[in-house]
Structures are given as structure tokens and as C-alpha cells.
Amino acid sequence: MQKVTLLCVGKLKEKFYADAAAEYVKRLSRYCDLIVTELPEERLPENPSPAQIEAALAKEAAAIRAKLPPSAFLIALCIEGKERSSEELARQMADWASRGEKQLVFLIGGSFGLHPSVKDAAGARLSMSPMTFPHHLARVMLLEQIYRAYQINAGTRYHK
Numbered sequence: 001m002q003k004v005t006l007l008c009v010g011k012l013k014e015k016f017y018a019d020a021a022a023e024y025v026k027r028l029s030r031y032c033d034l035i036v037t038e039l040p041e042e043r044l045p046e047n048p049s050p051a052q053i054e055a056a057l058a059k060e061a062a063a064i065r066a067k068l069p070p071s072a073f074l075i076a077l078c079i080e081g082k083e084r085s086s087e088e089l090a091r092q093m094a095d096w097a098s099r100g101e102k103q104l105v106f107l108i109g110g111s112f113g114l115h116p117s118v119k120d121a122a123g124a125r126l127s128m129s130p131m132t133f134p135h136h137l138a139r140v141m142l143l144e145q146i147y148r149a150y151q152i153n154a155g156t157r158y159h160k
Contacts, residue, residue, distance in 0.1 A: 032146075
């Protein structure tokens with residue numbers, strides 16, 4: 001069974017996001033060994049300077065690197081990432097599995113995104129959409145899309 005980790009900067013505070021995420025975590029347990037890890041988001045003032053943002057992203061990057069499983073394949077969610085349809089993501093996940101990628105790590109940054117060093121270390125970059133979403137909602141959306149990818153690859157009727 002493939003291992004999938006969601007490494008998320010920031011905690012789910014709203015119950016409706018937590019409930020939705022928990023539902024997909026439960027559903028995914030049949031298809032992969034899923035771990036969701038939350039890292040604290042660095043606190044910044046209301047109008048942070050670029051230097052303050054850079055320093056916060058660097059601290060978050062260090063925390064991310066400390067939690068990365070060895071030999072994991074990292075997929076960074078970022079605006080520069082490639083947009084994929086559900087079918088394309090399913091094919092890509094199947095391809096990663098066939099190449100022997102036993103551990104996938106999907107990385108969701110905090111409010112200011114991910115440090116460039118983390119993006120550079122990723123084997124793939126994924127964009128959910130050209131639209132901007134709260135990172136809490138992005139987590140639920142990503143969990144659903146991972147579940148959908150497994151469903152597509154299993155040939156079930158979930159994806160119509």
C-alpha cells in the first residue's frame with residue numbers, strides 16, 4: 001500500500017473544514033496509508049515586510065524539511081505548479097507508483113505560500129487552480145482529489 005503524507009502549514013480551526021478533511025481521510029484509508037501532519041504557521045504582523053515574510057517562510061521551510069520522510073517524493077502545491085485535471089492527476093499518481101515512489105508527500109504552505117527552497121526540492125509542483133483558495137479549503141480539495149484519483153485508477157463509479 002502506497003504511503004501518502006499531507007504536510008500542511010497551519011492548523012484546521014473551523015469544524016466544517018476538519019469534518020470534511022476527516023471524511024476523506026477515512027475514505028482514503030482503503031487505498032493508501034495516509035498521514036496528515038500539521039506544522040505551525042509563523043506569526044506575522046498585520047502588514048509584514050518582504051523581509052519578515054521571507055524569514056517566516058525560511059522558518060517554515062526548516063520545519064518542513066525536519067518532517068520529510070527520507071526518500072519521499074515531494075509534490076509542492078504552489079501557484080507556479082502545473083494545473084491537472086482529475087484524470088491527469090490519477091494518471092500521474094499511477095505513474096509515480098509504477099516508478100516505485102512508495103511515499104508521496106503533498107505539501108501545502110501557509111498564507112504566504114512556500115519558501116523557494118522547498119519548491120526547488122519538490123519533484124513536482126501542482127496548482128489546484130489559477131484562483132486563490134484559503135489553505136484550509138485547499139487541504140480538503142486536495143484530499144478529495146487524491147481520493148478521486150484512487151477511485152479513477154480503481155475504475156469505480158465515483159468519478160463521472
